[in-house]
Amino acid sequence: MNAMNDRRPQVEYEILKPRRPALPIAMGSIIAGWLGLLIYDLAASGQRGGLASYPRIRMIIPLVALIPAALRILRSKDLESNQQAYAVFVRLTLITLIACVVLGLVTIVPIRLTQLELPADLLSHITAGVAGLIVMLALPLIAENMAQLFRYRTRGTASGMSRFYFLGLFLLAVVAQMIPISHEDKSGEVFTFIASGFSALGFVMAVQGGWILNLRKRQKLKLLGLAFIGAPAVGTLMSIALTSDAGTGMLTINPALIPLIWGLGLSATFVNMIIFVTALFALPTADAIDRRNTEVSSLANFARLLTQSLDSGNLIDTAIAIACEATSGYAVWLEKRDGEGREILLGSAPRIPSQVATALMAAPVGKGISIGNAVTERRRVEVIDRLTGFAWSGQGGRQEIRSIAAAPMQVGDDLRGTLFVAKERVNGFDRDDVVVLTALADQIALALQQSRLIQQSLKRERLEQEMLIALDLQRRLLPKLLPQSPFFEIHAESVPASIVGGDYYDVVTFSDQTLGIVVADVSGKGASAALYMGMIKGIIQALSGRCSSPKELLAETNVALHGNLDQRWFATMTCAQIVDERRTLRIARAGHCPTLLIRDGSGTYSRSKGLGLAICKPALFDRNLEVEEFVFSPGDYAIFYSDGLPEARATDGEEYGYEKLMETALAAAGNGASPLAMRDAIFEQIDQFCGTEPQADDSTLVILRWQ
């Protein structure tokens, strides 16, 4: 037992041992004080002779040396768990035993040494000195561990009382130094009596043995043994210290030890006796308490697991470990069922070969039905008490499964799988096991479900992040500035149906410095559409400076796109060149929606010939591409849009259509609406038409009005 380890609560990741600098200092101080006393005595004996004549005040020296140790006792931390209390008691017994043995040896040695005819005077002085040192070292250690035991699980006054107890003992020892002890007066006996009174306090405090009840059975047995040895060990220690030659010599040197030995010794004896009795009475219920403790801890573990089941592999290992612990099973595995079928999960460190597990699942329970199927059908825990023939030879030699239990893992009425527990002995499962298994199996099913949900939501979150990036990218692709002119006004807007759409509009500059407007619809949606859009923007911006007309730009764009992409992919585009910013547009249409023109209060769709981009070979594309030129007057409009507008769908499936689009635009134009006002009118009409029906396609609108 390493005394260093049990002082503070252990944290898993703390590799360094908690430091305890006070211990060497306390022990060093005691040794130094005691040696100082002995050397002083030796030096002084040469001059005067006779210990009794020395000033009593000198004996305060070893007591002063005890102060660091006493402070340690007062400052020592409270225990936090039954396991720590257990460790403290083990330590206490070990210290007592060691002190007992060493002190015993010291008292034996002088007998042999006497035969060497050393000066008996010096020899007894040395033996007494060594004995005193051992006692001086052992007392604070014993006192410290007892103080911790006394304080454990006590609050308020009881805790204060234990401090008073040790402080009182210490003061008693100091006072004992101040009064001369001789054969005439009885002050020694008086101190002994008072010290014994203190030990009665110790007895009261020693009754705090409740922690023993919650220890594991093995620990209780060990406590029983330790206390059985401990009580006589303390007694022996006391009798050697108080009655042996070395002991009495030591007490002559330092009578202050008398009350300490009496007080602590009796208390320690009480502690041992009480622990012995408590452990003895706790033994019959030990099995039940062990079981309850593991169940409680397993369920607590599992509840914790539920909240952090991020890693399903880890989750299964933990579930298996918990089921093993809660049922004292030899091997545990799960059969998981989901939409994809069944899967046997043995965990990352299986204790049973998968063939044996599979064979066990087919073991018959009753007439012609395997245990696995029985659980699936009856939805309850099934047990086979006696099995033969399920043996294998593993690393640990021959292993055999003699009994098995299986429990359905359900979430609500939904069967998610089966939990199997196998044991090496027959009749391995009692009624409690069945109860635990039922609860555990459902807990595991819940945890697995939770884990899956978490995975799904993580995935969804990632996708959403990706979409947001794509949306941002797409927004950057749209032009920040639209052409400005005293002769016309432009408004442009694109509304994606989902987060990211396939619509795109842009402003280009042709080789003759005329401006152009491009509206395009890229097939596909989401992130891929945004990427294609970025590519098209790059192509158009690169080519427009080399092209002098919409037809040329579209033809060149088709060359660039054709054959470079997925065969299924295409784009449609309308390109309008502002040939004369006062009144003329030149428009070419590559498969895109026809441009809506409103001139002199009447509307037309400009549906010039033209194939979509990336649909066919350049020769065919070029041959079929027409360009039309239109002349406008102030108050006329050119409206470019994407198919999201005419194909906007109402709840009954009806499409908004080209006719309504034109009607709405004409009505707005009749009022002399600005491009922005016309946009509002069109979107408002479409919203009214569609109601709450979610739209499948993006809506893009570029409106140009002459003024």
Add this chain to the structure above:
Amino acid sequence: MSQFSLSVRESSPAQVIDLNGYLDAHTAPQLEQAFQNLLDEKRFNIIVNFRDLIYISSAGLGVFMAFVEDVRGNDGDIKLVAMSPKVYNVFDLLGFPMLYEIYDEEHQARQKFLDSSSSLD
């Protein structure tokens, strides 16, 4: 959400794919699979009947583009028949009539296949 179904039948010398409902990004893979199956069976005379198709999106259009080169490379063709005006408008806007033979009636397309096969003989 979107309802779509298709069936494939033989109408010698061609295979006819009947489309029904809404053909969009979600349902296009079904049509793609149907084409792929026909190509795997080395049947390259394909008629697609649009009689019961209500809506086609750009993803639906993409399917035809994906297979037409393969089919034509094997001396076959994809002919489109019986489109509603609305569906035809979508094809027409894109210029598909310049790339595909589109007929009002299925038998016209079938006759065309018969004519071309007899001319080969």
